[in-house]
Amino acid sequence: MNGLMNEPTNGIAAATRAADGLQEKLTTKQAQIGVIGLGYVGLPLAVEFALEGFRTTGLDVSPRRVEQLNAGRNYIQDVADEDLARVVEGGLFHATTDDAELAACDVIYICVPTPVTEHKDPDVSYIESAAEAIARHLRRGQLVILKSTTYPDTTEGVVQPILEAAAARDGLVLGEDYFLAFSPERIDPGNKTFTTKNTPVVVGGVTAACTRLASLAMQQVVEHVHEVSSPKVAEMEKLLENIFRSVNIALVNELARLCDRMGGVSIWEVVEAAATKPFGFMPFYPGPGLGGHCIPIDPYYLSWLARRYDFETSFITLSARVNEEMPFYVVEAVTRAIAEQPVGLRQAKVLVLGVAFKRDVDDVRHSPALKVIELLKERGVGEVVYSDPHVPEVEVDGTVMRSVDLTDEELASCHVAVIVTDHRAFDYERIVQGAPVIVDTRNALKDLAARYPGKVCLLGGGGGGSLRC
Ligand SMILES: NC(=O)c1ccc[n+]([C@@H]2O[C@H](COP(=O)([O-])OP(=O)(O)OC[C@H]3O[C@@H](n4cnc5c(N)ncnc54)[C@H](O)[C@@H]3O)[C@@H](O)[C@H]2O)c1
Numbered sequence: 001m002n003g004l005m006n007e008p009t010n011g012i013a014a015a016t017r018a019a020d021g022l023q024e025k026l027t028t029k030q031a032q033i034g035v036i037g038l039g040y041v042g043l044p045l046a047v048e049f050a051l052e053g054f055r056t057t058g059l060d061v062s063p064r065r066v067e068q069l070n071a072g073r074n075y076i077q078d079v080a081d082e083d084l085a086r087v088v089e090g091g092l093f094h095a096t097t098d099d100a101e102l103a104a105c106d107v108i109y110i111c112v113p114t115p116v117t118e119h120k121d122p123d124v125s126y127i128e129s130a131a132e133a134i135a136r137h138l139r140r141g142q143l144v145i146l147k148s149t150t151y152p153d154t155t156e157g158v159v160q161p162i163l164e165a166a167a168a169r170d171g172l173v174l175g176e177d178y179f180l181a182f183s184p185e186r187i188d189p190g191n192k193t194f195t196t197k198n199t200p201v202v203v204g205g206v207t208a209a210c211t212r213l214a215s216l217a218m219q220q221v222v223e224h225v226h227e228v229s230s231p232k233v234a235e236m237e238k239l240l241e242n243i244f245r246s247v248n249i250a251l252v253n254e255l256a257r258l259c260d261r262m263g264g265v266s267i268w269e270v271v272e273a274a275a276t277k278p279f280g281f282m283p284f285y286p287g288p289g290l291g292g293h294c295i296p297i298d299p300y301y302l303s304w305l306a307r308r309y310d311f312e313t314s315f316i317t318l319s320a321r322v323n324e325e326m327p328f329y330v331v332e333a334v335t336r337a338i339a340e341q342p343v344g345l346r347q348a349k350v351l352v353l354g355v356a357f358k359r360d361v362d363d364v365r366h367s368p369a370l371k372v373i374e375l376l377k378e379r380g381v382g383e384v385v386y387s388d389p390h391v392p393e394v395e396v397d398g399t400v401m402r403s404v405d406l407t408d409e410e411l412a413s414c415h416v417a418v419i420v421t422d423h424r425a426f427d428y429e430r431i432v433q434g435a436p437v438i439v440d441t442r443n444a445l446k447d448l449a450a451r452y453p454g455k456v457c458l459l460g461g462g463g464g465g466s467l468r469c
Pocket residue numbers: 036037038039040041042059060061062065111112113114126129130147148149150185186187188189293294
């Protein structure tokens with residue numbers, strides 16, 4: 001017997017059998033897993049299930065990605081090459097572009113992109129098309145778990161009606177014959193300490209049975225699952241997590257600029273000191289602006305939803321404004337550093353160090369470095385090059401740029417180097433020795449700047465002992 005036998009099932013025996021059957025399949029690892037969208041979120045999840053012994057099918061619209069994966073070739077840093085090779089060779093994972101294969105899947109995760117439109121409104125069209133693909137093959141006993149970050153009510157307001165329209169064909173009832181839940185993704189690309197397994201996840205189902213089954217599915221690959229009362233709570237908590245970061249980063253970014261204006265006070269020293277308080281404070285650090293697929297975008301999902309309720313999310317609007325100003329601020333610091341040298345703007349060469357949106361990853365989506373490069377070119381800087389050990393080439397404003405090798409000659413030939421992403425692979429000693437002036441937006445030269453007086457302009461450093469930004 002199992003816990004789901006006690007669910008109110010309106011006396012429908014088939015319904016109980018659907019929940020029990022899925023529970024049985026999950027606990028015996030017989031459940032077939034489907035993952036729609038094989039990117040930063042979907043591929044690690046699919047490989048994790050396959051490593052646990054579940055037969056896993058990955059569905060993606062990109063034939064190139066599917067082909068690569070079936071050949072055992074990895075393209076996501078957080079997935080170990082040998083893990084992917086093992087599950088492909090062992091027949092536990094395969095990728096496809098054919099949504100008909102979803103018919104065989106018992107649990108289907110949706111991990112597709114959730115961008116914003118040019119007017120910064122949510123674009124849930126990828127979720128809709130994933131839900132339609134599932135709907136075409138929906139059958140009794142299936143569980144659908146949406147993982148894409150989105151506004152509260154997407155699971156029930158967007159996915160549920162699409163599934164229900166299809167379910168009506170066969171008289172299937174949600175929560176009895178098939179199941180739907182939201183479980184946000186918390187993966188932190190590049191984080192070696194917190195991985196899929198040891199990062200708790202939140203799950204909220206449309207019904208109690210949906211929550212329990214989704215929770216059971218997640219427990220197969222995650223140690224701790226926290227259940228909430230509805231998909232909306234789970235959707236909202238994910239946005240809270242990301243907006244919390246965006247608001248706090250905006251606060252230190254604003255204070256960094258104030259420190260620069262004041263002179264003599266370093267925001268880095270201030271934050272370090274405040275962080276000694278063992279309660280009620282959590283350190284956040286300034287930088288060149290927000291990047292990645294989540295933090296710069298997700299706040300807009302909530303402010304869009306709030307407008308539907310005639311509600312103004314002022315914290316979100318303000319923090320977005322402050323953070324979006326940062327690349328402009330960095331470019332001002334760079335142009336001032338150029339002005340200090342015997343070269344005109346149009347003859348100056350700027351070396352951008354790091355274009356990934358954060359340390360040690362290869363993801364350039366919404367990276368502030370792209371904006372910095374675009375603005376430097378717009379301002380008329382003679383030559384802009386970049387170096388990034390994780391990103392061999394990048395497209396900025398329609399032009400493909402290639403990473404340059406960080407040689408002594410390259411460093412010496414630039415007029416200003418600007419550290420936008422503080423990758424661990426950079427040789428900072430060599431950078432500070434070789435480049436004439438460095439604008440450091442990450443405090444990457446923390447332990448070196450004092451030895452090279454007059455060379456480093458530290459964002460938020462207040463000018464103490466170094467150049468003033
Ligand atoms: N990247 C992160 O660190 C992160 C963290 C937490 C949450 N999220 C959220 O997870 C979701 C996915 O993000 P990601 O970074 O994995 O995106 P991604 O761009 O890396 O991957 C998305 C994949 O989905 C595929 N795809 C698009 N439409 C499809 C469709 N209709 N059917 C099948 N495949 C389709 C794309 O080809 C791509 O391979 C987003 O909502 C994002 O906000 C991302």
